[in-house]
Amino acid sequence: MDADTSRALLSRAIARVANRDNDALKYVYRHTSAKLFGVCLRILNDREEAEDVLQDVYLTVWNKADRFDPEKASPITWLVAMARNRSIDRIRARGGRVMAGVDEAEALPDTAPLASTVVETDEERLRLNGCIDQLDPKHAGAVRTAFFEGLTYDALAQSLGVPLGTMKSWIRRSLISLRACLEA
């Protein structure tokens, strides 16, 4: 199944969830839960908490599916953004994971097989990666680590061993460069 078809099917299923169709929720869950669980686990680093957040995400989908606008967002973007936000809120609530593994700071993100039915189109990924690759490699590493781990500036600075002000400047300049590159 190509990306456009799976995206359309997923959007339609979410529209059916808005009508309280639990078979449709099951469809959404079957096709997206492994990706979302991976995202939650990566940020929370705790299976039990990741399971709680995952449950919370699909209950939110059940209750707020009518807020999804397929004209404005792709379904997987909507779901992954929700999973990331809930996971980040959860680690902030537990006081942050300040020592988020100094060893993993320099580690590259996973390049595990993609969940073929739900990922963004290759075009969007390639474009984003192309723009990130134009950044200073240290800055690019910080951006990726921030995205995958959900670390605060503080934790990120400690984790990568640079002063807080430097980290803020790296990330902010990177975001401004990325915006210019992605809008170009």
Next chain:
Amino acid sequence: MTDLATPMGEDERPLAGEYVLGVLDAAERAEAERRVASEPAFARAVQWWETHLTPLAADVASVTPPPSVWARIISLIEPARPTAWNNVRLWRGLTAAAGALAAACLVIVALPKAPPPTPVAPPVAQVEAAQVALINDPETNQARLVATLDRATGELLLTPVDMTMPEGRDAELWIIPEGQKAISLGVIPTTAPKRIKAPEGLKAEGLYTALLAVTDEPPGGAPTGVATGSVRAAGKFARA
């Protein structure tokens, strides 16, 4: 945080991007979330970043969650529809019949002397003890609200099915007895069931010929007791 006390302009500080990337602390996130809810431009900026940064998640390994997670989810959503009364698929099945009924209702509004409403096949045995009205969107004929008359208690159980109101508007329910003015039954919730007392003088036969309608109104309901908004749904009770 000093950054919030002396905020830089959005040009210098890409706050929406920082929020989406996930580098803000709890207080800054809460502030950003408040702005998403109240500032459309900021909400658009967040959406832009979500659209453009989320493809990174393709690099995160998928991990199949244990079956217990789905079991918990389904157990939490099933009680939301324990009986046939708010089983959406059942009501959806009636949409064709209800569509004809809703069309008849609109004619009744225009013409005082209209043919009696077409009976709808009872969906379940309880219909003999309790009458049901499907209140449908007049444009799509999709059910928006199910009103069930409980004869034993003289109450109407209102179950919203798929009801959304424009931003900042409340749903108000009206009953329009044949040839009379609309009587407000009050503002009703759009996402949760509600029981109200069935209006006096409209029990039994009167209910069959009265039209139930939902309009969108200012918060708290129509200020003068006369509907001011558009009709979002309308329908009648069917004879069992």
